Amino acid sequence: MIGFLAVALGLVIIGQTVALLTKVGAQDYIGTVMITVLVRELGPLLTAVVVLARSGTSSVIELGTARALGEVESLESLGIDPVHYLVVPRVIGLGLSVFCLSTYLVLVALVSGFVFAFLQDVPITLSHYVSQLADALRWQDFLLLAIKTGLFGAVIAIVNCYHGLARPLRIDQVSEVTTQAVVECLVACVLVDAVFLVGYIFV
C-alpha cells in the first residue's frame, strides 16, 4: 500500500514538479522543493493517513469491541493493567511504524520521481538530482522527521485507545466511536503538522 502510494506520488507529483521546474529554468530548486514537499510535509502526513486508515480504524474497533464484551474488565481481574497491556504497545508500535513507513515512502517517491522525469526526457542527471537533494537536506530534517512521524503514530494510538477504552461501551456504539476516533485522529495529525510547520520556519 505504502509502496504503491510512494510510486504514485513520485510519478504524479514529483516527476511533474521536476519537469515544470526544468521548463522554467528553476532546476536549481529541485532539491529544496523535493525536501519541502516530500520529507517535511506530504510524506509524513500521507503515511499517517494511510496508517490511520489501515491500522488505526481496526485498532479502535478491536479495543471498542473488547470493551463492550467485558474483556478489559477481564484483564483487570487478572491483575493486568489495560493501559500497560493494550495502550503502551500501540503507542510505541504506531509511532515506530509511521516513522519507518514515512522513510520508506519518501525514498521510494524520490526514486520513482526521478524515473518519471528521466522517462519524460527532463535534462537532469542522476548525480545532479542526488546532489541537489543532499544539498537541500539538513540534519534537522532527519530529527524533525523522526519526531513528527513518531508523534503522528502516538497521537493516532492515543486517540484510538481513548475512544476504544475510556468509557463503558455497548457493542452498537463501536461504529459510532470508530467514526469519532478517525475524525479526531485526522484533526489531531493536521494540528501536529501545523505546529511543526511553525517549527520549520525557525529551522
Place this chain on the structure above:
Amino acid sequence: MPPEPLIELDNVDVVHENAPDDTVVSGVHWRIHAGEVWVVGGDLGSGKSTLLTTAAGLARAGAGAVRIFGREMGVATESEQVDWRQQIGMVYEGTGRLLSHLNVMQNVALPLLYHTETDIGEAETIVCDALDQAELMPYAHWLPGRLNARIQQRVAFVRAMMLPKRVLILDNVLGSLTPVAARWWLSRVQQAQSRAIAAGNPIAVVASTGDMRGWLDVGTHFAMVRDRRFQVLNGRDEARREGADVWMQPDRTGAS
C-alpha cells in the same frame, strides 16, 4: 480469636457500574473466610454479578467499606490492588470474557507470562498440563470465537487458576447446564479446594446461581439476593427450600 476474613463487606451499597447512583443491592454485611464455599442465589438481574464484582474489588461500592485481605479498598494502593487481583480468581458469566484475539493456550498463559518470570517454553508445558487436566487440550489452538460459551467459560476457569489463589469467584457458571456438564464444575471446585487444603492454604469459593440446587452438595454457606437485599440463609436446608421455591414462584424477570 476468629480468623480474619479474606473478604469483608461492611454495610456496602452495591451500585451499577455504568450508573453510580443506581443501588443494586444495599446494606450488605458479608464475611468470607478461607475454606468456605458461598453460594449466592437470586433472580436474573437481581444484582448477583455486580455484588460479586464489588466483593472482588473490581468495582467501587456506593457506600460502606470493602476490605480485601484485611485492607480497605478505598485506601489501597494500585500495587496492592494488582496483588489482590492475582490472588482472586474470577470466572465471568456467559463466555468467561476470554481475550478474543488470543487463542485458548495464549489466554491461559497470559497471567503466568505477565506476572511471573516463567519463560515461554516452561509456560507452554504448564498450560498444556492444565488444559489436559481440564479436558480442553483439543481446543488449545482455537480462538475463543470458535468455541461454544460453555467451553469458553471452562477455559476462563483454567486461566483464573493459573496463579495460586486465595479466593475463587464463579459467576453463574452452572447457568442452564445439564447435570453432567455441571458435574465438571463441581468436581473442579472440589479439586481446587482439596489441592489448596493440601498445600495448607484453603481457598474461599463464591458462586452465584439462579438455582441453588446444583450447589447444595458443595456449598457450605448460602445467601440470597432479592428485593435489593443480601440475606444469609440458615444452612443447607433453607437453601434447599429456596431452590425448590424458585420453581414454584411466578416469573419476576418479565421473561415469558
